[in-house]
Amino acid sequence: MVSLQEIVTYLDEELRIGDIPDYSGAVNGLQLENGGTVTKVAAAVDASLSVVQAAVAEGADLLVVHHGMFWQGTQPLTRAFYKKIKTAMDGGLAIYSAHLPLDVHPVLGNNALLMSALGFEPSGSFMDYKGLKVGLTVETVISRDELVRRVVASVGGPVHLSPGGPEDIRKIGVVTGGAGSEIAICTREGIDTFITGEGPHWSYPLAEELGVNLLYAGHYATETFGVKALAERLSRVFGLATAFIDRPTGL
Structure with missing residues (x-):
């Protein structure tokens, strides 16, 4: 069991979250927190409802993604978006997103x-x-x-x-x-x-x-590399179990 804040601090520094410019809807970094601890990390390209459901089913309490939850900008917490947030929160799943910071990283990018x-x-x-x-x-x-x-x-x-x-x-x-x-x-x-x-x-x-x-x-296919590598890095540094959630779009 590892502190969520310890992992977030590590990721923010490694990926230079505060230094890399990006589209405002990327909202890089921690997008949703949990109760404060992590035992298993899930990695995926997109923070979609199906991915969140699969991450919770895997027993993950941290999901790291390339495309986060806010690409469409401000939206009401209704319908599918509400269900996604509720599923994550009920399952104790924190969500961390890294878009351009993960694209350009010299090792994990x-x-x-x-x-x-x-x-x-x-x-x-x-x-x-x-x-x-x-x-x-x-x-x-x-x-x-x-x-x-x-x-x-x-x-x-x-x-x-x-x-x-x-x-x-x-x-x-x-x-x-x-x-x-x-x-x-x-x-x-x-x-x-x-x-x-x-x-x-x-x-x-x-x-x-x-x-x-x-x-x-x-x-999708060209952007599976980074999240997989990021999960492997977290496994090595913090001794956490990991899982990759594959939801190809065909695009």
């Missing part, structure tokens, strides 16, 4: 871990968000077909390719999640291949026009 799964060591960063570089780059020599095979193996699912760039790749950019609308930035950075989760329809023809290979590997 989604970007860094996807790069590692692909067999690369990042050599640079790109894509500015409020003064923060949210993406990673690597200069390498690899065929497009081989890279697609590696991405499929890394995320364990399909990859949608817009083959607008060269077959022989020289510079790759990675931003997990939904960064497809930012593809134009790649050309300014000399990136010929961009890997992300998802994006708008128009990004496909734009990739062709810009001469960039665009790989959509799934918003």
